[in-house]
Amino acid sequence: MGRQISIFVENKPGKVNRITGILEKEKINLKAMTIADSGTFGIIKLMTDDNKRAFNALREKKLLVSLQDVVVAEIPDKVGAFHRIAKILENAKINIEDAYGFIVKEGEKAALILKVPDTSAVENILKKKGYKIIDNF
Amino acid sequence: MFRDEYLETLPQKELRSFQLEKLNRTLETANKSPYYKKLFRQCGLKPHADNLHEIRKFPFTTKDDLRKSYPAGMVTTPFADIVRMHASSGTTGKSTLVFHTMQDIENWANLVARGLYAAGVRKTDIFQNMMSYGLFTGGLGLHYGAEKIGALVLPVGSGNTHKQIELLIDLKATVLHITPSYLLYLGHVIEEAKIPLSSFSFKIAILGAEPHSEATRRKLEKMFHIKAFNCYGLSEMNGPGVAFECIYRKGLHLWEDSYYGEIINPGTGEVLPEGEEGELVLTTLQREGMPVIRYRTKDITRFIKEKCGCGRTHRRIVRIKGRTDDMFVIKGVNVFPSQIEAVLMETPEVDKNYRIILDRKEGLDVLTVEIEIKREYFRGDINQLRALQGRMTSMLKDAILVTPVVELVEPGTLPPSTGKAQRVLDKRRV
Numbered sequence: 001m002g003r004q005i006s007i008f009v010e011n012k013p014g015k016v017n018r019i020t021g022i023l024e025k026e027k028i029n030l031k032a033m034t035i036a037d038s039g040t041f042g043i044i045k046l047m048t049d050d051n052k053r054a055f056n057a058l059r060e061k062k063l064l065v066s067l068q069d070v071v072v073a074e075i076p077d078k079v080g081a082f083h084r085i086a087k088i089l090e091n092a093k094i095n096i097e098d099a100y101g102f103i104v105k106e107g108e109k110a111a112l113i114l115k116v117p118d119t120s121a122v123e124n125i126l127k128k129k130g131y132k133i134i135d136n137f
Numbered sequence: 138m139f140r141d142e143y144l145e146t147l148p149q150k151e152l153r154s155f156q157l158e159k160l161n162r163t164l165e166t167a168n169k170s171p172y173y174k175k176l177f178r179q180c181g182l183k184p185h186a187d188n189l190h191e192i193r194k195f196p197f198t199t200k201d202d203l204r205k206s207y208p209a210g211m212v213t214t215p216f217a218d219i220v221r222m223h224a225s226s227g228t229t230g231k232s233t234l235v236f237h238t239m240q241d242i243e244n245w246a247n248l249v250a251r252g253l254y255a256a257g258v259r260k261t262d263i264f265q266n267m268m269s270y271g272l273f274t275g276g277l278g279l280h281y282g283a284e285k286i287g288a289l290v291l292p293v294g295s296g297n298t299h300k301q302i303e304l305l306i307d308l309k310a311t312v313l314h315i316t317p318s319y320l321l322y323l324g325h326v327i328e329e330a331k332i333p334l335s336s337f338s339f340k341i342a343i344l345g346a347e348p349h350s351e352a353t354r355r356k357l358e359k360m361f362h363i364k365a366f367n368c369y370g371l372s373e374m375n376g377p378g379v380a381f382e383c384i385y386r387k388g389l390h391l392w393e394d395s396y397y398g399e400i401i402n403p404g405t406g407e408v409l410p411e412g413e414e415g416e417l418v419l420t421t422l423q424r425e426g427m428p429v430i431r432y433r434t435k436d437i438t439r440f441i442k443e444k445c446g447c448g449r450t451h452r453r454i455v456r457i458k459g460r461t462d463d464m465f466v467i468k469g470v471n472v473f474p475s476q477i478e479a480v481l482m483e484t485p486e487v488d489k490n491y492r493i494i495l496d497r498k499e500g501l502d503v504l505t506v507e508i509e510i511k512r513e514y515f516r517g518d519i520n521q522l523r524a525l526q527g528r529m530t531s532m533l534k535d536a537i538l539v540t541p542v543v544e545l546v547e548p549g550t551l552p553p554s555t556g557k558a559q560r561v562l563d564k565r566r567v
């Protein structure tokens with residue numbers, strides 16, 4: 001099972017800078033980042049090459065962080081790859097709460113991060129369909 | 138010039154003996170209420186004063202005393218003789234109630250009428266009352282006073298700005314009763330809608346329910362080409378009309394035939410010499426249904442010694458300078474930070490630290506409450522936070538009667554709750 005880092009941020013200048021600064025100092029490589037905005041505040045979601053260490057470093061610096069279970073599936077970096085997964089989940093009547101991804105190797109491999117109500121159930125479904133689940137995040 | 142020349146110009150010496158006579162009647166009446174009866178007995182006090190100075194032997198009455206005697210511990214007469222109740226917002230829990238007999242309502246209306254008359258309001262005027270009606274005293278208080286003068290009263294109440302403007306234009310109101318912040322907002326709306334000022338006929342604005350500065354008055358007067366008059370009151374003392382500005386507008390005449398005023402050191406309770414600044418303490422002198430003895434208003438002011446050019450002998454107080462407590466007024470509503478604190482205490486997901494920011498955006502008062510999320514509560518879910526924000530907004534609105542903007546902030550970013558933290562940041566220039 002993979003985990004993503006969620007960080008509460010007030011919608012003010014310098015808030016993202018603070019996070020990326022901590023990661024740089026810890027020599028942690030940022031893989032992907034999304035921001036969900038809700039007016040005066042938002043939630044930043046991160047995937048790094050070492051989420052556990054990143055989580056601890058951010059928490060130490062008093063940021064409001066939490067780890068959330070997510071499905072991280074390896075998919076080919078080509079047209080329609082996400083669509084196939086979306087279809088599988090639709091057939092299984094599973095709602096995708098959030099999704100984003102990053103390229104692992106240009107033209108070959110990408111990582112797809114899915115936030116779903118039941119992470120292990122989705123992992124099992126995807127495994128059965130032949131997808132590789134990356135769980136070292 | 139005067140609505141009641143005899144009373145309004147009563148020479149000081151006669152006014153004082155008038156006060157003493159009324160004070161003694163008030164003490165006797167108060168002694169019929171369960172609260173004062175018990176208090177006088179406990180303190181070994183006879184409900185009598187040989188001279189006005191002797192009022193000092195009677196203990197102060199505080200808002201807390203009013204709350205403890207909820208609902209009707211200070212009422213002197215069966216409800217059969219009571220015709221009206223008003224309430225003021227409380228800090229926490231129960232609001233404080235004030236009960237009036239028919240005669241009390243009549244006296245109150247007369248005081249308001251005197252004040253309006255002193256400001257130049259006459260029976261030919263059209264009086265648009267833009268204060269809310271109901272438990273709040275602002276609406277009904279001025280309504281009765283303006284009717285007493287014989288003006289045509291438009292009881293519009295507060296809010297509904299477009300209807301207000303329509304009526305102002307169509308009925309040609311000449312006098313407004315309004316909070317300074319709402320008048321500022323009205324100016325903004327009129328400007329936005331590009332309505333020429335020549336469409337309006339109002340020449341006088343009675344400003345109440347909110348402390349405001351001389352600068353705000355000047356701004357409003359310039360904005361509308363009107364004269365604005367300051368009106369002071371509090372529900373415990375009836376409501377608006379306790380003190381009123383005359384056309385000289387150099388302080389507010391306290392109607393001393395109906396109120397006995399003292400200025401005290403809020404720390405020691407000691408009565409200060411005339412002219413020194415301190416907390417205003419008021420005693421009702423004419424109220425039957427619910428007399429209140431030496432009520433601590435928590436408003437800071439001082440008496441003006443000099444005689445007023447208008448000829449009224451009732452002493453003036455200066456514009457209220459502030460409060461001895463942390464109460465603030467927003468959209469004409471009194472709010473105590475402790476009311477907000479109480480809501481936070483009931484919500485496990487947030488910390489006890491908070492900050493209140495008062496601001497004015499496009500002429501409208503905005504109350505923002507910054508709240509820290511508790512660390513252990515955070516799950517990284519934005520919907521959870523949105524729901525929390527919505528829940529806090531409605532809980533706070535229920536508590537303080539004003540809809541706040543709730544902003545969630547990171548834990549540890551607000552000043553800590555210990556000590557005298559600066560909880561209220563007022564950015565308005567009122």
